Amino acid sequence: MTPVPEHLREATRARTQETEKRARTALAELVKTGAPVSFTAVARQAGVSTDFLYRCLELRTQIERHRAKSGTAPAAPADRSDDSSTSAAVRALSARLTRQQEAHNEAVARLRRALEVAQGENLDLRRRLARYEAG
Template sequence: MSRLPEHLRQAVRARTEAAEKRARVALATMAKAREPISFAAVARTAAVSTDFLYRHLELRTLIERHRKKSGAGIGARPDPQPSESSTSAAVRALSARLSQQQREHREEVARLRKALEVAQGENLALRRKLAEYE
């Protein structure tokens, strides 16, 4: 795998830093307003992915600390803890949905082929009958 050119590395770094800053601002704003804090809520407010928040150790720790302070962790469903090698939940959900749609389309194509075969057979029979009358 080739290394990225310096200008692309800088762009990636700037984008990551901007996302981190948005997440920190969102977390501070939510804490100040005493809104319930969760990974999904912070991600939604900051316009970042939950995967980004989970993978960023410092942000993850801050969010978990705020959740414990606000008592959101008590009785609430805990957010999943993905491992470094796991794919994001969104990718898994979309993959499952795509697989289901592919199955449905294959079944529909099979039904349509069968109906086409029947229609072609009927068409052939009608043409033969018509040829007899001519």
């Protein structure tokens, strides 16, 4: 595996910092206006994904703290290490797995039908052979 060039790493860092800045600004605006603070609200306001907010520990902590202050905390524990129910990657992989399972089930059904046909032909040939040998 070839190493990632420095200019690409720097571009990634700059993009991440800009995204964090937008999220912090959105959080501050929500708090200032008294709007309910949630991961979804911050993500919409900042134009970022909820996955990004959950992965960024500092932003996650701030959002959870403000959400708890406003009393909009969810019923689920807030200290989970990941929130797979909102993870776009998990949803995409689940959808892909479902499609693969459906394709597998169709292939198994086709193979079973082909096996039934082959077994029928085999039985027919054995019967013909038995009549030939008997006669």
